[in-house]
Amino acid sequence: MNTEQTLDAVAALVGHAQRILFITGAGISADSGLPTYRGIGGLYHERLTTEGLTIEEALSGAMMTQRPDICWRYIAEIEANCRGAQPNAAHRLIAALEREKPAVWVLTQNVDGLHRTAGSRKLIEIHGTVHHLRCTECPHERDVPDFTGLQIPPPCPVCGGLLRPDVVLFGEMLPQAGIDRLEAVLYTGVDLVVSIGTTSVFPYIAGPVWWASQQNIPTVEINPGETEVSQLVTHRLRLGAADALTALWHRLHPAEPAED
Incomplete structure (x- = not known):
């Protein structure tokens, strides 16, 4: 055909x-x-992060636990590339x-x-979605339209713990x-x-x-x-x-x- x-x-x-x-x-x-992230011409095609990590390492559950500042940095980069898209x-x-x-x-x-x-x-x-945040230490969760003005990484306004996007990270x-x-x-x-x-x-x-x-x-x-x-x-x-x-x-x- x-x-x-x-x-x-x-x-x-x-x-x-x-x-x-x-x-x-x-x-x-x-x-x-929006970029396709790892495809040809994508956001992370054939490039390491400034820390020398693959994007799979930077955006992993282990990194969110050990170095949430690194994980959040690249989540925020992805969100910034999505911002305003319709x-x-x-x-x-x-x-x-x-x-x-x-x-x-x-x-x-x-x-x-x-x-x-x-x-x-x-x-x-x-x-999941980057626009829904949840606390890693208490039941608090909330929706955000984007990350404008958000402290990176953001503290929970209820308990002071770490907020994270409700997304599935690598691993x-x-x-x-x-x-x-x-x-x-x-x-x-x-x-x-x-x-x-x-x-x-x-x-x-x-x-x-x-x-x-x-x-x-x-x-x-x-x-x-x-x-x-x-x-x-x-x-x-x-x-x-x-x-x-x-x-x-x-x-x-x-x-x-x-x-x-």
Whole structure:
């Protein structure tokens, strides 16, 4: 199939499906101007931190415990690169499909919060979000729009302990609630799985695509490059997320949806 034929085939699948699982990574936010961190041209591509650490070492749970100032420095750098970013057409159109269909879920690796801002509510932020802080020593937690004016690292206003973003750092366990929610979605059943903008190197990201292929459930990948699931999917669109979702939407609707 050429690209237009593949778009027609995928649009037919999306139109027919009532229960869709979208799996998203950094590539979906690239059209909002966000870096892909470790990809070519990304924020940490082939560079060590000023301390001579890899970004995986700097952004680890062990570093947050031992040297929270170092860990927070690079969390803040990531947040600064996300600041002011707005959802793009891909985020908005996925949220619009959720409003139209009984069950449209998003499993995202991203911590930028753009799916939530776009209006997605059936959302599994498996790596958390930088905009929610929690104390490491007491139950205090709060949301922040950004890190402007935040002392780095920030003390807890209640007990004086360390605040940290509610994100999964390298070497930490995934949140059980998120895993349970994903398992419940798959157990209930889906008609279509769509992977967008992720290399799918983590087993829990590739897993739903593999599971769907074993169940003869249609699968789609939207990614300009080759990934861990490229050979598994039913259809591949080698396009950016915003271009692909816009093209699919226009095959199903006369115009883009109005924003909330």
